[in-house]
Amino acid sequence: xxxxxxxxxxxxxxxxxxxxxxxxxxxxxxxxxxxxxxxxxxxxxxxxxxxxxxxxxxxxxxxxxxxxxxxxxxxxxxxxxxxxxxxxxxxxxxxxxxxxxxxxxxxxxxxxxxxxxxxxxxxxxxxxxxxxx
Amino acid sequence: xxxxxxxxxxxxxxxxxxxxxxxxxxxxxxxxxxxxxxxxxxxxxxxxxxxxxxxxxxxxxxxxxxxxxxxxxxxxxxxxxxxxxxxxxxxxxxxxxxxxxxxxxxxxxxxxxxxxxxxxxxxxxxxxxxxxxxxxxxxxxxxxxxxxxxxxxxxxxxxxxxxxxxxxxxxxxxxxxxxxxxxxxxxxxxxxxxxxxxxxxxxxxxxxxxxxxxxxxxxxxxxxxxxxxxxxxxxxxxxxxxxxxxxxxxxxxxxxxxxxxxxxxxxxxxxxxxxxxxxxxxxxxxxxxxxxxxxxxxxxxxxxxxxxxxxxxxxxxxxxxxxxxxxxxxxxxxxx
Ligand SMILES: Nc1ncnc2c1ncn2[C@@H]1O[C@H](COP(=O)(O)OP(=O)(O)OP(=O)(O)O)[C@@H](O)[C@H]1O
Ligand SMILES: [Mg+2]
Numbered sequence: 001x002x003x004x005x006x007x008x009x010x011x012x013x014x015x016x017x018x019x020x021x022x023x024x025x026x027x028x029x030x031x032x033x034x035x036x037x038x039x040x041x042x043x044x045x046x047x048x049x050x051x052x053x054x055x056x057x058x059x060x061x062x063x064x065x066x067x068x069x070x071x072x073x074x075x076x077x078x079x080x081x082x083x084x085x086x087x088x089x090x091x092x093x094x095x096x097x098x099x100x101x102x103x104x105x106x107x108x109x110x111x112x113x114x115x116x117x118x119x120x121x122x123x124x125x126x127x128x129x130x131x132x133x
Numbered sequence: 134x135x136x137x138x139x140x141x142x143x144x145x146x147x148x149x150x151x152x153x154x155x156x157x158x159x160x161x162x163x164x165x166x167x168x169x170x171x172x173x174x175x176x177x178x179x180x181x182x183x184x185x186x187x188x189x190x191x192x193x194x195x196x197x198x199x200x201x202x203x204x205x206x207x208x209x210x211x212x213x214x215x216x217x218x219x220x221x222x223x224x225x226x227x228x229x230x231x232x233x234x235x236x237x238x239x240x241x242x243x244x245x246x247x248x249x250x251x252x253x254x255x256x257x258x259x260x261x262x263x264x265x266x267x268x269x270x271x272x273x274x275x276x277x278x279x280x281x282x283x284x285x286x287x288x289x290x291x292x293x294x295x296x297x298x299x300x301x302x303x304x305x306x307x308x309x310x311x312x313x314x315x316x317x318x319x320x321x322x323x324x325x326x327x328x329x330x331x332x333x334x335x336x337x338x339x340x341x342x343x344x345x346x347x348x349x350x351x352x353x354x355x356x357x358x359x360x361x362x363x364x365x366x367x368x369x370x371x372x373x374x375x376x377x378x379x380x381x382x383x384x385x386x387x388x389x390x391x392x393x394x395x396x397x398x399x400x401x402x403x404x405x406x407x408x409x410x411x412x413x414x415x416x417x418x419x420x421x422x423x424x425x426x427x428x429x430x431x432x433x434x435x436x437x438x439x440x441x442x443x444x445x446x447x448x449x450x451x452x453x454x455x456x457x458x459x460x461x462x463x464x465x466x467x468x469x
Contacts, residue, residue, distance in 0.1 A: 033204060034182045041211045092222045105222075106215040 006060040007047075009078075015047040018059045025061050026072055030132060038110040039072065039130055045107045046076035046126055054080020054124065064129065071112070071131040079123040086116050136175060136183050140166060145187035152191070174221065176214035181207040234294065238266040244301050247273045252282050252347060254468050258437030260445050261461040269296025270407045270461040271303060277315055280347055285320075286463055287340035288359065288407040296459075299336055303328075317342040317355040318392035321379065325357065325390070328383030338382040341405055345397070350467070352403060353394040357382045360408045363426060365433070367400030367469075372426050375403070402437075402466045404429060409458035410448070429464070437464045 005025070007018040022043040026036045043059060050057035057078025064071045083089055092105050104126075108114040111128040118124040143166055151159035170180060185203045189195065245268070249257050261270050275283035287303060289296035306327045310320060320342050328338055341362060343354035356377035363372045379390045397403065410425060428447055432440045441462045449456070 032182075033185070033207060034178050037178060037208045037211050040208070041215070092219050092226070100212070100216055100219075102212065102215055105219065109215065109218050110211070 004060045004062050004075075006058045008056070008058045009047050009050045010056045012051055015044055015051060018047045019043050022059075022061055022072075022074060025063065026130075029063060029070065029072055031072070031130070035130060039074075042107045042110045042128060042130075043074060045102060045104070046074065046128070049104075050076055050078045050080070054078035057123075069131055071129050073127065073129045076126045077123065082120040082122055082124055083116065083118040084120055086118060090116075136170075136179055140170070141183055141187065144183055145190060148184070148187050149191055174218075176210075176217065178207055178210040178214050181210050234266050237294070237297075238263075238268075241267055241297050241301060245271060245273075245304055250274050250276045250282060252276075252280075252345075254347060255282070255345070256437040256466040256468055257464070258439070258441040259461075259463040260441040261459070262445065262456060263297075263459045264409065264456040265293050267294055267297035268459050269293070269300060270409065270459040271300040272405075272461055272463055273304060273307060275307075275315070277344075278312060281315075282345045282347070283315060283317075283320075284343045284345070284405065284463065284465070285340060286359065286405045286407065286461060287338060288409070288459070288461070290337040290339070295336065299332060299338065302331065303338065303340075315344070316392065317344050317353055318390050321355050321357050321382070321390040322388070325380075325382050325388050326386060329386045332383050334383070336383075340382060341377070343403070343405070345465075350397050351394050352397050353392055355379060355390040355392045357388075357390060360406055360411060362403060362405040363429075364395065364397075365402035365404065365429070367398065367402075372404075372430075397467050399467055400469045402429075402433070402464055405463040407459060407461040409456065409460040410444075410462050412458060437466050440464055 005021060007014060007021050009015065009018065019040045023036055023040050026039045031039065047059050050059070055078075057076065057080065060075045060077070062073040062075070064073055088094055089104055090108070094103070094105075104116070107126075107128060110130075112131045113127075113129040115127045116124065117126075144163070147159045147162040147166070150156055151163070167180070181203070185200070185207065188203070189200070249259060257274075259272060261268060261272055263269070269289040271285070271287045271289075273283075273285040275285075277283060285307060287300070289299045303324065306324055307320065310323055321340065324340065332338070338357070339359040340357045341354065341359040342356075343352055345352050354375070354377060356379045358379055358381035359377075361377070362375040364375050365372050375395070377391065377393050380388050404426075406425070425444065425448075428444045429440065432443050435443065441464055444462060445460065448460070
């Protein structure tokens with residue numbers, strides 16, 4: 001797999017930095033405007049969760065470039081409190097901003113692939129991929 | 134779902150027509166395209182994108198400011214699109230739940246089915262309509278070996294699924310009591326213990342239990358905080374309340390219910406109901422319980438089943454065909 005580029009998330013402002021880096025990579029890879037906007041929004045949601053619930057962490061990007069598929073992978077990691085009931089947070093309508101469609105279920109819809117690993121008091125790793133079509 | 138080429142071409146044509154002629158026909162055409170987009174779950178950001186592309190093709194020389202402004206709009210539509218998808222997912226979930234509930238409701242109907250018994254000299258009518266899909270009211274007939282007729286009518290405070298579950302439990306408890314224990318007082322005493330042990334304290338259940346003995350023409354009864362019924366006396370052509378003291382079921386474990394009795398003469402009627410009947414509303418105002426009795430009096434010459442149906446139709450119409458609470462009305466007449 002290709003090289004990772006990461007943005008550390010500590011302050012709210014860092015969310016903007018993560019969006020910027022993600023967008024640059026997406027544009028460079030040839031994603032259209034709609035997908036760029038979706039990727040940026042997904043980054044916002046993941047980075048904002050790190051900022052709000054874990055305090056700090058990072059968002060990393062990888063280009064996936066194989067013979068079969070090209071795409072962009074984002075990985076949000078933190079060493080925060082973890083998500084205990086993943087099934088519950090992935091349910092529609094569960095988010096604190098309920099009814100805005102945002103949050104983790106929203107990210108799953110914006111991206112093509114989505115995976116969460118989390119352990120209580122250890123941290124959370126969320127991986128999401130958007131394929132180039 | 135993605136926008137297909139033909140949609141894009143149609144959209145572009147209507148856009149062009151509109152820009153050039155401001156023609157209403159173009160807007161109508163666009164409206165029809167958008168409706169198919171909605172049907173196919175095409176997100177708002179995709180529509181904005183379609184617009185941007187169409188516009189750029191029609192006017193290749195637009196300024197970068199206009200182009201950026203439209204991209205800005207596209208970005209802001211992403212969140213709208215997410216909210217829309219969430220609503221759609223929730224709506225599907227709701228439909229699923231609704232069909233599950235209607236299955237549960239028909240199961241409940243089967244579970245709580247009670248047959249109106251044939252007792253010579255008695256004409257029985259009963260109607261029980263839930264406000265929502267599942268009924269939190271309950272009525273049950275039991276024919277004793279001694280020829281007596283047991284009649285239970287009960288109401289769970291609350292409606293919907295929890296109330297309905299509670300009622301199924303009540304029915305099976307009553308069914309499991311031994312026949313010797315079938316006096317109204319003893320039934321309520323036992324049920325009270327069942328409810329006290331098994332039902333959440335926030336659920337209140339009221340019940341009236343009556344037992345009619347055709348030989349002696351006596352009705353014995355007891356009540357656990359249930360809406361009082363009425364006795365229509367044919368001789369005096371008047372109604373009197375069937376008062377009976379008793380605590381709601383499940384409040385105290387050792388409640389002893391009092392048993393009462395009254396003579397039922399030829400032409401008399403016993404009217405049992407739940408508060409869904411007495412709390413019918415006319416606009417914002419509760420109806421007077423007199424109004425129920427007036428209707429019953431008006432229909433008194435009809436067969437009992439027709440009476441209860443007519444009374445129900447009357448109040449259903451009064452409330453614009455929308456019940457606020459489960460409605461159960463039971464009338465039995467002693468034939469002349
Ligand atoms: N990185 C994380 N570490 C710990 N808990 C998290 C993390 N991300 C999410 N959570 C928990 O999962 C819940 C759901 O997150 P999600 O992003 O779906 O919704 P939200 O943040 O509550 O609301 P919204 O994102 O819609 O404003 C959060 O309320 C939080 O408790
Ligand atoms: Mg969030």
